[in-house]
Amino acid sequence: MQLSIGEWLPAFFNPQKRIFWGYMLSSIFIAFLWLRLVKKTNLISCVKQIFDPQVWISRSAMADYKVMMINTVLMVILSPRLLAKATVAYLVFDSMHLLFDGRPFLSTILPQWMIALSFTMFLFLLDDFARYWLHRWLHKVPILWSFHKVHHSATVLNPFTVFRTHPIEGVLFSIRSALVQGFTTAVFFFFFGDKVTLLMVLGASVFTFTFNFLGSNLRHSPVSIQYWRNLERIVMSPAQHQIHHSNAKEHIDKNFGVALSVWDWMFGTLSLSKADEKLRFGLSEEQSYKLHTLEGLYITPLKQATEIFLRFVSRIPHFQFFKNT
């Protein structure tokens, strides 16, 4: 396998990815407008804040870049062994025939644009909903938290922190994505056949495009953009996600949502942003962690997860011998 820059560079040119150059530029532009027009910051200070070396070349940021490159290679190796969305889709599509004893075509009920809009919107909502729950479990289930800690060990947030992820978590994300995409596609294709299409802008779903174009990269940045209070109950603002990364006690396990915060509102994990709130990012002090080292980012989570697993198993009566060994 060739380990080259070419493996991960395409993300910069792929509008389906958050670090697509167009989204990076739009995020910088939005950050600039926010700082100039809302925060009334002077021009030099704006530039300094956006291009703060602390944000881009700190130890934390350097760790982000390393993880991004290593994971890209790992995922290429792992991908053929992961659950494929096509497998899910075929399984669901076949099962639908049994469930409905045949295939009732509904394609004549709705006009094509409405089918496309329904599909695109349903996919976006189910995907966001699934992300909320997986994210919540990553925090609440101890064995999963040992892996998700890697993401939260970032002490400085920049757009590349999105890639600071343990590969085991990457595998979970991939399974989630396969389930959501496979299920949605099969269900819509079953009912509407060839009339199902994805509404796209630049080859990405119109909702993904909108979310990313409107500054999704600022979620992982020091630029704390807030929305109106009522809007923050529906859509997650960058400031709200930064609260999610805060290690203050009152912010723990808040704002699990991605594009939408409505899930947090519905399930009681919402925290609205406050103006000029000073946040400290990273893990709380009592959680020992070798910050920013490859050992801390890759090995420690595996060790911790193993310990949790063995502790769990030793509680099962038949496995008491674990305690004696």
Next chain:
Amino acid sequence: MKILLTRPGLSFSFIIAISLIFGCVFAKPKMYSSFPVTEKSYNGSKKDSTSYTGQMARHVLHNSLKKLAGKGNGKPNSALKAKMLSYYSGKDAGREIIDPTSKGDFKIKQTMVDQISKGKNLKGKTYKGIINGFPGQMTGPEVFEFMIDKASSSNKGFDPLTGYNYPQLISKFMMGAVFYSQAVDNYLDEKMGADNKPNNKPYKKGAHYTGKEHSWDEAFGYFGAPAHAMALSAKQAYGIAKKKDMKVADANGDGMIDLYTEMTYAHAYYAADSDKAGTKYMHTIVGAFIKGRQLITEANGAALTDQQRAQLMGYVKTIKSNWAQVIAEAAFKYAGSCYKDLEKLRTIVESNGDASKAFAAYGKHWGELKGFLMALETSGRDLGEAGVRMNRLVGFGPVLLGGGQVTGIDSNGNLQTGGNRSMGEYQVHMIKLQKLLGDTFSLKARKNDVTSNMAGLLETLGSSLAAEND
């Protein structure tokens, strides 16, 4: 121009370049004909060693038998049965060609089978092994005789109680059990052995062609392509079988279609059908046949060397794999048709409409599907688990409106139906069958692919490969 005249080297290159261009543009595509006589023991006057008339007579017998299978009036008809058997197992003279016959300006030269080749039948060349895909554990010839009997007493070849369409079952299975099987499991198999029908001996005493020449010709004949197939597009070759496009069909320009060399039959027709969707099966197969025949001809009546035989076996491999793909592509297409038919039937049944026409269409498509799948069993190549799965997915009959399906044959020779399989479940079987055929035979045309658009839709969603957090 001046520069060309003053520099002879340049003008020479110019002439070569022009000749090459003209050569490419106007070169006549190779035909499967006019291969010279190389057999040393032959003293006669024949100049062309190409000969596959027996095969073309069998194509005509098959076409005619298919027509006869649709002539029943719903009552036992011993005269019809006898006539069908004369085309299947008889060798008698005086059998007229029932299909193909002239239509409008599409004038056909021969009207009697004997005008192509005398004393030929289909039974003698039928695959003798057990056919697992058909109930009753019968051999190939027994299956045909059983179907001929049932067809003769059916109403226009269709039995609504079982969903069997006999003209389709007989025809599609026959293309496999006679033509395909003979070509790939006999002529291109043991007869390609070094000591079997060698090239330094006549095929039979007094013949003007060698053992290898004629074995190769016979295999080509069974494919069913016109001799000028390389000059035809897929659409044209397909159209000839439909008696269209007299101009391209009539290669020798005598105003008549010679059923020996100018007609498209059987699998060549299905290869052309696939090729209309972008594959190149017909030209690949016919091209390999022509190259192989040239190689044998160039041996000039001497035994083939190991190297020549190895090269020839390369062509054989191409022919066999592409031919199997042609059959599998057709089965794939009809699995998709059956899936759509089941959809239609559901709609009609739900609205209490008359389903008889749609049911007959379903039976027709199922007969084609089943016939092609049974054909795949006759190549001498064991399909292993894939073969078993194909048979299980399709079963012995189409799932009927009440959920029944043919389960076997009783001691009186009657087809039995039973079971209760839902039509939805059978649709799933068709999807699984398409996937199985596509994977087993690496299919490309994939006509009537039920899930192709779903696969395309999944692609537009992009990759979920990267480990990206929220």
